[in-house]
Amino acid sequence: MRTLKLSSALAMAAFLSLLSACGSFQTDSSQPAKGGGSGGDGGGQAVISLQFTPRANFALETDDAFVLTQVGCLETLVKYDDATGKLEPLLATSWTQSKPTEWDFRIRDNVTFQDGTKLTPDTIASALERMLKVEVPPRPFTPDVISSVTAVDASTVRVTTPTPSALVPYRLAAVNTGILAPAAYTKSGVDPLRHCTGPFTPVSVTAKQSMTLERNDKYWGGKAALTKVEARFLPEGATRATQVQTGESQVALAIPAASVPDLKANKDVVVSEAFTPRTSGLYFNVSKAPFNNPDVRKAIQSALDLNAIAASIYDGTAQPAIGPFAPDEAWAPKSVKPVSADLTRAADLLKRSGHAPGSLKVTLLAYTERPEFADLAAIIQDQLEKIGIKVTVRTSDYAAIEPALLGGDYDLSLLSRNHLTDIADPIGFLTADYTCKGTYNISHYCDPSFDAKIKTANAESDAKARYAIYAELAKRLQDEAVTAFLVHEQTVAARRSTVKGFVDDPLARYAVTKDLSVNNG
Amino acid sequence: MTFLVRRLIVLVSTLVTVSFVVFLIPYLTPGDPARKILRARVNDPNLDAESVARLRTQYGLDRPLLVQYADWLLHAVTGDLGISYTARSPIPPMIVGAIQVTVLLTAAALIFALAIALPLGSIAAMKRGRPTDTVITTVTQGFVAIPEYWMAPLLVLAFAVHLRVLPSAGWTGVASMVLPCLTLAMRPISYFTQVTRASMADVLDSPHIIGSRARGLSYRQTIWRHGIRNALIPVVTLFSVWLGGLLGGSVVVEVIFGIPGMGRLVYDAVLNSDIPVLQAAIMCIVTLTVAISTVTDVVYTVINPTVRSANVSS
Numbered sequence: 001m002r003t004l005k006l007s008s009a010l011a012m013a014a015f016l017s018l019l020s021a022c023g024s025f026q027t028d029s030s031q032p033a034k035g036g037g038s039g040g041d042g043g044g045q046a047v048i049s050l051q052f053t054p055r056a057n058f059a060l061e062t063d064d065a066f067v068l069t070q071v072g073c074l075e076t077l078v079k080y081d082d083a084t085g086k087l088e089p090l091l092a093t094s095w096t097q098s099k100p101t102e103w104d105f106r107i108r109d110n111v112t113f114q115d116g117t118k119l120t121p122d123t124i125a126s127a128l129e130r131m132l133k134v135e136v137p138p139r140p141f142t143p144d145v146i147s148s149v150t151a152v153d154a155s156t157v158r159v160t161t162p163t164p165s166a167l168v169p170y171r172l173a174a175v176n177t178g179i180l181a182p183a184a185y186t187k188s189g190v191d192p193l194r195h196c197t198g199p200f201t202p203v204s205v206t207a208k209q210s211m212t213l214e215r216n217d218k219y220w221g222g223k224a225a226l227t228k229v230e231a232r233f234l235p236e237g238a239t240r241a242t243q244v245q246t247g248e249s250q251v252a253l254a255i256p257a258a259s260v261p262d263l264k265a266n267k268d269v270v271v272s273e274a275f276t277p278r279t280s281g282l283y284f285n286v287s288k289a290p291f292n293n294p295d296v297r298k299a300i301q302s303a304l305d306l307n308a309i310a311a312s313i314y315d316g317t318a319q320p321a322i323g324p325f326a327p328d329e330a331w332a333p334k335s336v337k338p339v340s341a342d343l344t345r346a347a348d349l350l351k352r353s354g355h356a357p358g359s360l361k362v363t364l365l366a367y368t369e370r371p372e373f374a375d376l377a378a379i380i381q382d383q384l385e386k387i388g389i390k391v392t393v394r395t396s397d398y399a400a401i402e403p404a405l406l407g408g409d410y411d412l413s414l415l416s417r418n419h420l421t422d423i424a425d426p427i428g429f430l431t432a433d434y435t436c437k438g439t440y441n442i443s444h445y446c447d448p449s450f451d452a453k454i455k456t457a458n459a460e461s462d463a464k465a466r467y468a469i470y471a472e473l474a475k476r477l478q479d480e481a482v483t484a485f486l487v488h489e490q491t492v493a494a495r496r497s498t499v500k501g502f503v504d505d506p507l508a509r510y511a512v513t514k515d516l517s518v519n520n521g
Numbered sequence: 522m523t524f525l526v527r528r529l530i531v532l533v534s535t536l537v538t539v540s541f542v543v544f545l546i547p548y549l550t551p552g553d554p555a556r557k558i559l560r561a562r563v564n565d566p567n568l569d570a571e572s573v574a575r576l577r578t579q580y581g582l583d584r585p586l587l588v589q590y591a592d593w594l595l596h597a598v599t600g601d602l603g604i605s606y607t608a609r610s611p612i613p614p615m616i617v618g619a620i621q622v623t624v625l626l627t628a629a630a631l632i633f634a635l636a637i638a639l640p641l642g643s644i645a646a647m648k649r650g651r652p653t654d655t656v657i658t659t660v661t662q663g664f665v666a667i668p669e670y671w672m673a674p675l676l677v678l679a680f681a682v683h684l685r686v687l688p689s690a691g692w693t694g695v696a697s698m699v700l701p702c703l704t705l706a707m708r709p710i711s712y713f714t715q716v717t718r719a720s721m722a723d724v725l726d727s728p729h730i731i732g733s734r735a736r737g738l739s740y741r742q743t744i745w746r747h748g749i750r751n752a753l754i755p756v757v758t759l760f761s762v763w764l765g766g767l768l769g770g771s772v773v774v775e776v777i778f779g780i781p782g783m784g785r786l787v788y789d790a791v792l793n794s795d796i797p798v799l800q801a802a803i804m805c806i807v808t809l810t811v812a813i814s815t816v817t818d819v820v821y822t823v824i825n826p827t828v829r830s831a832n833v834s835s
Contacts, residue, residue: 055607136572189609208781209692234690234779242689246681399552432567440567
């Protein structure tokens with residue numbers, strides 16, 4: 001009996017400690033109930049599970065800016081519409097290139113920040129000038145590409161560049177150039193609470209947990225459908241998937257491939273897939289033998305079974321690559337198919353290059369930050385074995401292999417590259433990765449005619465003409481097998497079937513929008 | 522007093538030694554720390570060389586390693602743990618917030634484990650060789666074989682997805698604590714049960730228990746006065762070992778359940794190459810673990826007077 005009493009006392013102690021713990025939970029009273037707001041999928045409230053956690057005190061030069069745009073808080077002057085491939089007005093209503101090195105943006109005149117201050121050219125110029133002076137300016141908006149931002153008159157902001165540039169509006173569509181009220185910029189960092197212009201007002205943040213937002217009834221674009229939103233920061237993909245499965249969240253982004261079958265089997269959940277601007281590839285070091293010989297590269301390209309890779313390694317959440325860009329991107333070459341696996345052709349190409357079967361031994365680098373690369377390396381090793389290429393796989397963290405990649409001291413490497421990391425235009429990627437002086441040219445590829453095309457594109461203000469150049473260059477990279485592009489990765493989002501108006505943005509900029517709603521019925 | 526002083530000297534010397542190792546950890550891993558910091562910020566391998574150089578200078582990463590260590594240690598002993606590279610804010614509030622969460626989570630899990638294991642272990646000892654003992658021993662031993670990354674999804678599947686009685690993630694109230702606590706408690710339950718069973722069995726077989734019965738004490742009185750008290754000694758030791766271990770070892774549970782504790786702090790610091798946060802977090806975990814170990818030794822002497830006597834005489 002005493003034993004039982006002791007255990008009861010311990011259980012009571014545990015219970016009391018749990019109760020006393022309530023005070024240490026950083027819960028905010030406005031948190032919607034399980035299932036979103038009023039205990040179900042309705043109530044005009046929603047919970048969304050996000051992949052990224054703000055980690056830099058909302059410094060806009062970091063990826064925290066993406067979180068602020070995803071939750072419907074932060075807005076930029078210009079918006080890039082991924083579906084049409086065109087720029088659209090946001091806080092600026094129009095823009096013109098007044099001189100080769102000057103762009104004028106006309107500012108929307110009925111916009112107020114959520115703290116009541118008015119959006120003016122001065123506040124915009126001040127915010128963007130501040131961005132140019134931060135410790136590490138964001139790549140779309142560095143002093144190398146932007147000289148200054150000034151208020152010209154009561155409705156115009158002028159952006160000056162050091163050299164003629166057609167891409168300034170694209171730079172001002174980058175989330176890092178979002179505008180917050182002057183009071184948001186404090187000595188201790190950026191405070192986004194009630195300092196945005198977007199359809200939702202952030203009212204509380206629980207570090208590493210969540211952000212609560214209320215509808216901004218004075219939004220310049222009209223009232224949003226939802227009245228309240230809780231954004232949960234959940235880095236673990238399976239946890240985000242479970243949140244939608246249980247109805248705790250109405251929307252979850254970046255669902256891992258392993259969770260997709262369960263979600264698709266749930267009739268209350270809708271799963272959507274969209275191409276991301278990210279392509280995984282087998283990178284060749286073209287500066288040295290044997291990969292300075294295009295026939296060897298093409299032999300490997302022909303030996304790879306991309307369909308099998310997409311199906312087995314990525315569980316169908318990736319598509320065989322047609323080059324560096326996915327087929328639905330505005331700058332992808334048209335009517336191009338992935339290279340089909342053809343072992344006979346591969347063997348012939350290898351023979352033509354002067355390598356007898358079994359004579360070629362190479363090392364393939366993979367990094368642990370991409371968990372799928374271990375299996376991917378193994379399958380490539382197996383597929384190349386079939387044409388007599390002996391592959392040794394070396395896996396470590398990225399930092400350990402980076403010196404070899406940059407220094408050209410490697411044979412083959414797996415790499416996953418986002419080609420729109422700075423602006424919604426792939427010129428930064430093409431320049432960094434494939435021009436002779438590219439800062440991330442790990443292929444060590446150098447073709448002056450390629451560089452000349454990039455220079456032409458940089459000065460081309462007509463988007464269509466510029467995209468045509470990118471398509472031509474992408475086709476060249478694929479035809480010359482500079483890189484054996486493997487798969488175009490897709491982003492998977494899940495939402496409850498009661499959610500309306502959700503658009504899965506492959507560029508991870510928007511999730512909670514004015515039109516997003518949760519239907520009670 | 523001599524015992525306490527000796528323990529404090531051991532504590533301080535341990536911490537100084539560990540501090541040097543902790544300081545060196547980020548530098549023993551391959552890669553340029555400045556590049557790692559910037560890569561974590563821009564989430565892209567293509568880095569601007571000027572920005573890398575600026576960061577290296579700004580954070581003093583270009584100074585000799587020993588100079589960096591001395592600087593870091595001098596600041597650390599005055600409570601200045603530096604500024605987080607990613608959050609760009611002072612580290613102490615981050616540590617304090619995270620450690621509160623982890624201590625609560627860990628303590629709750631271990632108290633729950635004790636509440637389950639003590640009676641189970643005692644019953645198993647009292648029913649040695651009988652079916653009850655076999656069932657308790659087999660089931661609790663099975664808990665050891667289940668890793669947290671497997672147990673957590675299993676519990677989520679049962680209680681959050683199917684039964685829908687508990688939240689699947691978050692740190693928003695008592696309900697959100699239940700599944701992570703259960704996950705963390707499984708292995709301690711197993712060990713505590715086995716240790717309680719073994720020590721209780723030893724005590725029950727000892728001559729003074731037989732003597733107590735002979736002096737007319739009832740079986741239950743004997744168990745309580747002599748059995749539980751003596752059997753608690755190894756359990757308390759084990760409790761402190763687990764408490765120290767779980768303070769830094771609940772990374773899996775905290776990441777899976779989205780709990781903002783020390784495990785998550787360390788996990789994020791590693792991902793973001795946030796070296797000052799990583800160093801501060803590890804030092805705090807080590808300090809707490811060593812402190813708990815010292816306190817355990819003191820408690821041990823209180824529970825067991827023979828140990829205290831031995832310490833005094835030595």
